[in-house]
Amino acid sequence: MENTHFNVSMWFEIYVQDMDRAQRFYEEVLQIKMTPMSDPTDESMKMVGFPSPNSMEKMFPGSSGSLVQMHGVPSGGNSTIVYFGCEDCSVEEARVENAGGKIFKPKMSIGEYGFMSLVTDTEGNMIGLHSMK
8 A cells, every 4th residue: 555645765874974073063964953862882883863853843854864973884985876955955055165065067947847956064974955946
């Protein structure tokens, strides 16, 4: 049976090498506050979470996720792109270089689906910014 009342994407992780640097990048570009999620007794992995869907449900219903720093798991070079919802992706795009990232593909139309930008974070991960205007 098909359920069309939920978002099938429920969690994402963006792997990083420098947690403090990566957290500063996402907080500055997206203008959000991230929170620690790690088990303080496990030094092999650090996690810092993005705001949960419950705290942003009216703006962006869907999934949440975290930055992860784990021994033996490098950042960058993956083939999955996480898209962050924005009111106007050019606003967040304008913050990318000042936050230490790079613009890969500036805001462009994707027709009836709105607009998108592709940017690279401080860890070499490519992410997308999406908006309807």
